[in-house]
Amino acid sequence: MVETHTSRMTRIKSDVDIRAMKEGGRMLATVLDQLEKNLAPGMNTKELANQAAKELKSLGGKPAFLGYEGYPDVLCVSVNDEVVHGIPKTSKIIKEGDIVGLDFGVLHKGLITDGARSLIAGSSASKADKQLVAATKQALDAAIDAVRDGARVGDIAAAAQAVLEKHGLGIVRDLVGHGVGDHLHEEPNIPNFGSKNTGPMLKAGMTIAIEPMATLGGYHVFMAEDGWTVCTRDGSRSAHFEHTVLVTRDGAEILTTA
Numbered sequence: 455m456v457e458t459h460t461s462r463m464t465r466i467k468s469d470v471d472i473r474a475m476k477e478g479g480r481m482l483a484t485v486l487d488q489l490e491k492n493l494a495p496g497m498n499t500k501e502l503a504n505q506a507a508k509e510l511k512s513l514g515g516k517p518a519f520l521g522y523e524g525y526p527d528v529l530c531v532s533v534n535d536e537v538v539h540g541i542p543k544t545s546k547i548i549k550e551g552d553i554v555g556l557d558f559g560v561l562h563k564g565l566i567t568d569g570a571r572s573l574i575a576g577s578s579a580s581k582a583d584k585q586l587v588a589a590t591k592q593a594l595d596a597a598i599d600a601v602r603d604g605a606r607v608g609d610i611a612a613a614a615q616a617v618l619e620k621h622g623l624g625i626v627r628d629l630v631g632h633g634v635g636d637h638l639h640e641e642p643n644i645p646n647f648g649s650k651n652t653g654p655m656l657k658a659g660m661t662i663a664i665e666p667m668a669t670l671g672g673y674h675v676f677m678a679e680d681g682w683t684v685c686t687r688d689g690s691r692s693a694h695f696e697h698t699v700l701v702t703r704d705g706a707e708i709l710t711t712a
Contacts, residue, residue: 455518455519455522455530455538455539455557455559455568455570455638455639456538456539456629456630456631456632456665456667462633462636462637462640462641463633463640463641463642464633464634464635464636464640464641464642464660464661464662465635465636465660466657466658466659466660467635467659467660467661467700471565471635472659472661472700472709474562474563474564474565475562475565475567475635475661475698475700475709476709477562477563478515478560478561478562478563478565478566478567478709479560479567479569479698479708479709479710479711480711480712481510481513481514481515481560481562482515482558482559482560482567482568482569482698482710483569483710483711483712484509484513484712485506485509485510485513485558485560486556486558486569486571487712488505488509489502489505489506489556490556490571490573492505493548493554493573493575494548494575494576495548495549495550495552495575495576496547496548497547497548498542498543498544498545498546498547498548499531499533499540499542499543499546499548499554500527500542500543500544500546501544502529502531502542502554502556503527503528503529503531503542506528506529506558507528507529510528510560514562515560515561515562516560516561516562517529517558517559517560517561518559518560518561518566518567518568518638519557519558519559519638522559522638525539525541525682526541527541527542528558529542529556529557529558530542530555530556530557530558530570531546531554531555531556531557532554532555532557532683532684532692532694533546533548533552533553533554533555534552534553534691534692535685535686535689535690535691535692536555536678536683536684536685536692537555537626537629537667537669537675537684537685537686537692537694538555538557538570538629538667538683538684538694539557539682539683539684540555540682540683541680541682541683548575549575550575550576550577550578551574551575551576551578551579551580551583552574552575552576553572553573553574553575553583553586553587553691553692553693554572554573554574554575555570555571555572555573555692555693555694556570556571556572556573557569557570557694557696558570559638564636565635565636566634566635566636566637566638567634567698567709567710568634568638568663568665568696568698568710569663569696569697569698569710570665570694570695570696571591571694571695571696572587572590572591572693572694572695573587574587582670582691583670583691585621586621586623586668586669586670586691586692586693587693589617589618589620589621589623589668590618590623590666590667590668590693590694590695591693591695592617593613593614593615593617593618593646593666593668593695594614594664594665594666594695594696594697596613596614596616596617597610597611597613597614597646597664597666598664598697598699598706598708599613599705599706600612600613601656601662601664601699601701601705601706602656602701602702602703602704602705602706603656603657603658603701603702603703603704604655604656604657605655605656605701606650606651606652606653606654606655606656607642607643607644607645607648607652607653607654607656608648608649608650608651608652608653609650609651610631610644610664611644611645611646611647611648611649611653612647612648612649612650614646614647614664614666615646615647615648618646618666618668623668623669623670624668624669624670624671624672624673624686624690625646625647625666625667625668625673626646626667626668626669626673626675626692627645627646627647627673628673628675628684629667629675629684630643630644630645630646630665631643631644631645631646631662631663631664631665631696632644632662632663633660633661633662633663634661634662634663634698635661641654642654642656642662644662644663644664644665646665646666646667646668656701657701658701658702658703659700659701660700660701661698661699661700661701661709662698662699662701663696663697663698663699664696664697664699665694665695665696665697666694666695667692667693667694668692668693668694669686669688669690669691669692669693670690670691670692671686671688671689671690672686672687672688672690674686674687674688675687696710697709697710697711698710
């Protein structure tokens with residue numbers, strides 16, 4: 455889940471904390487893997503949330519999003535022009551070729567992991583949609599590659615920006631990644647555009663959520679009437695990927711993987 459507001463700097467995690475976050479991250483990835491297998495045209499978005507809740511309960515984790523600042527469900531499901539924070543609904547039917555963003559958080563042993571991925575429903579998709587999804591994932595990978603002890607937030611932002619601009623995509627500017635662990639949203643904020651060698655410095659042991667958000671059009675977004683769903687202002691399609699990573703001495707370790 456992208457940053458809304460925060461004033462807490464993410465702390466250096468202990469070995470015990472890191473083990474707990476790895477366990478929670480595996481749960482998160484397992485749930486998203488299951489949803490990816492089950493996603494199909496004709497489903498409603500509430501079905502995906504129900505599946506996520508059931509699977510996570512069986513794994514022994516707790517949902518991090520449910521009740522967060524009043525959010526009403528365990529999973530965010532955002533479709534096409536919905537960038538993030540879409541509320542699952544039985545009335546929202548997924549169609550062939552829809553881009554479906556799944557954003558999920560897990561609370562385990564008092565610590566939170568956060569992850570997201572965008573999928574295309576069915577077997578048909580436009581070349582532009584495929585490129586959007588693939589390039590946004592590439593931006594996440596590039597941003598993670600920029601992480602290491604002593605790196606600055608601007609290094610991560612610039613890496614994501616370079617990939618997205620190379621593919622001619624709009625880079626959402628009003629929403630950013632964030633520190634994560636004791637709370638869902640901690641400092642530092644991690645935008646997806648910026649300059650190298652700027653911003654707060656990362657230290658080994660910090661845990662951060664990196665999450666590029668891109669569009670096929672412009673970068674302007676607006677809040678829908680439900681007070682949660684963030685949509686592209688020009689109606690263009692969007693994609694969103696996210697991993698929680700541990701900053702290490704010489705790189706980063708992805709925690710939200712099975």
